[in-house]
Amino acid sequence: MSRGGRGMARLVVAAPSSNAGKTSVATGLIAALTHRGLTVSPHKVGPDYIDPGYHGLAAGRPGRNLDPWLVGEERVAPLFLHGARGSDLAVVEGVMGLFDGATHPSVEPGFASTAHVAALLRAPVVLVVDASSQARSVAALVHGFATFDPGVRLGGVVLNRVGTDRHEAILRGALDAAGVPVLGAIRRLDQLHTPSRHLGLVPAAERSAEAVATVDRLAHVVADGVDLDAVLALARSAPPLTAAPWEPAAEVPVVAGRPRIAVAGGPAFTFGYAENAELLEAAGAEVVTVDPLRDEALPEGTAGLVVGGGFPEVYAAELSANEPLRADVAALAARGAPVAAECAGLLYLARELDGVPMCGVLDVAAAMSPRLTLGYRAAVAPADSVLAAAGTRVRGHEFHRTHAEPGAGTTPAWQWSSAGPEGFVTGGVHASYLHLHWAGSPGLAARFAAAAARLPQGVQHAHR
Incomplete structure (x- = not known):
């Protein structure tokens, strides 16, 4: 019992x-x-x-x-x-x-x-x-x-x-x-x-x-x-805890319109924290899964996209071969929809990964590297984005054996004390190597859901 x-x-x-x-x-x-x-x-x-x-x-x-x-x-x-x-x-x-x-x-x-x-x-x-x-x-x-x-x-x-x-x-x-x-x-x-x-x-x-x-x-x-x-x-034998259970609904305001937010899943994108999706749902969003290896279109009505971590380098050829979905993602980003990409997500949005075409949302060439980049990071947002207001401070972690060229855009996603500017903010896109647990900064989920709620009509499939 x-x-x-x-x-x-x-x-x-x-x-x-x-x-x-x-x-x-x-x-x-x-x-x-x-x-x-x-x-x-x-x-x-x-x-x-x-x-x-x-x-x-x-x-x-x-x-x-x-x-x-x-x-x-x-x-x-x-x-x-x-x-x-x-x-x-x-x-x-x-x-x-x-x-x-x-x-x-x-x-x-x-x-x-x-x-x-x-x-x-x-x-x-x-x-x-x-x-x-x-x-x-x-x-x-x-x-x-x-x-x-x-x-x-x-x-x-x-x-x-x-x-x-x-x-x-x-x-x-x-x-x-x-x-x-x-x-x-x-x-x-x-x-x-x-x-x-x-x-x-x-x-x-x-x-x-x-x-x-x-x-x-x-x-x-x-x-x-x-x-x-x-x-x-x-x-x-463990004694009772004095804390109360975490309630995602207490962390975020509810947006209107129940925007549909797609979250990348499947074998290529296995890295994500369950609480991130729970916060989006608590903010009033409908969270659905898209598998970039198998699904040829974003879910109908998609108003935002989250692409977390994983091993896209292992599946680069298969991801590249799914041209209809790559076109859908590019079209969604071109409409100004909020797109949050972490690590593997950054690689997927790049122009190319290990020489094969990706979504082309970012003018970035990514490739495998012999060097493991690993560790905790403290970062600050240098500019407003769909994920964070300028000056927002976060704690995250890096974990990858790839590198991106360039490593930062004209407007970076984050400023790191140890590495300077990193990542990309362009239109509604926020892409970075930094992994974040949104329960530590619930405002990220609230801001992202609000941006999705402002997008009219949801996604229009590029290949239809």
């Missing part, structure tokens, strides 16, 4: 470092508990889009992000409670090592770390330890993580990549002596390797049947190796 509300059962899955297996364990936990008939709310610390896709596949409901940098500390618990409505418990996967946070000079060490979010949620932590290259030393490692920050409650350990029965016995004995509960042990399983790409794991939406099979295998592995009853007891 769902506890729901502020007394939501919850736990955080963390690790001493990246690549310890926390995504596999968290996804397996979500799936295994869902197989038990529980409704599990999946969450991810940090800005990452890919892990929540696997979580959502395991839970049958959207994976949601919790990031103090993007939305502010004060919104983390309310957004958590909003996302967890109607569930029996919540599983929150951490990011990097437990205490690794933002390195931006404007915040204290550990800000936006897994430990920071666990403290904001008053949630117990399950530490996933890669035990493949250690024995009794695991006790010293876990003891250090248990005592480093008194504000973080380490509720137990899952030993990952255990070799043999003897190896497991040594590990359990060492941790028993250290007084830390072992919630489970998982053997080395090469067949559960998840395919990677230049920006991390391959999104679940792209792997379809293969992703479903991987999640199902993870569910069985975790159910076999982890004491799910002990995990549930730990999650239910």
Whole structure:
């Protein structure tokens, strides 16, 4: 039976470092508990889009992000409670090592770390330890993580990549002596390797049947190796939260006319925060999905377009081949309709991507780059646009292996302290590499919906 509300059962899955297996364990936990008939709310610390896709596949409901940098500390618990409505418990996967946070000079060490979010949620932590290259030393490692920050409650350990029965016995004995509960042990399983790409794991939406099979295998592995009853007891030991659930309707005014706003989806555009669309809907818009790989026209009556992140470089040929939709997008932009494009969206609006034609809305040539650009950013809007008024300050993140030439237009989208002007504002178009979580700046959604409401008649298809 769902506890729901502020007394939501919850736990955080963390690790001493990246690549310890926390995504596999968290996804397996979500799936295994869902197989038990529980409704599990999946969450991810940090800005990452890919892990929540696997979580959502395991839970049958959207994976949601919790990031103090993007939305502010004060919104983390309310957004958590909003996302967890109607569930029996919540599983929150951490990011990097437990205490690794933002390195931006404007915040204290550990800000936006897994430990920071666990403290904001008053949630117990399950530490996933890669035990493949250690024995009794695991006790010293876990003891250090248990005592480093008194504000973080380490509720137990899952030993990952255990070799043999003897190896497991040594590990359990060492941790028993250290007084830390072992919630489970998982053997080395090469067949559960998840395919990677230049920006991390391959999104679940792209792997379809293969992703479903991987999640199902993870569910069985975790159910076999982890004491799910002990995990549930730990999650239910979390104290009530004092925060109230986030309400998108309280964040934005309602516009007239119910403008139709299309949001790009499908395998090429898998990066987006659920709250962005919820804010647009709360502002009175009708939000519909368009798949640029398959749909040859924007939905009838489209008055605004949001093209978020993803991997258009992987699908450049297919996106380019869909000439009718590219023409529709160009025509919509030419009419002055609001178009918000982030990262992959910027590439799609460009003149070309890796030498093949894109929508041509922007006179920009984009291409793959050997360099990964990654990190949190603080930015200010240098001019008015459909997304932000001049002087608006936002916090976002960059995550790409492409570059655009030029990198900024005559009117840039943002001014970054570390990189100068970036992105493009032209007519109703706002395009940038910066990813934003609109719950952190709800005015963005309100301004965009208002711009869509002002557009007469919606889209006129260019190819008809």
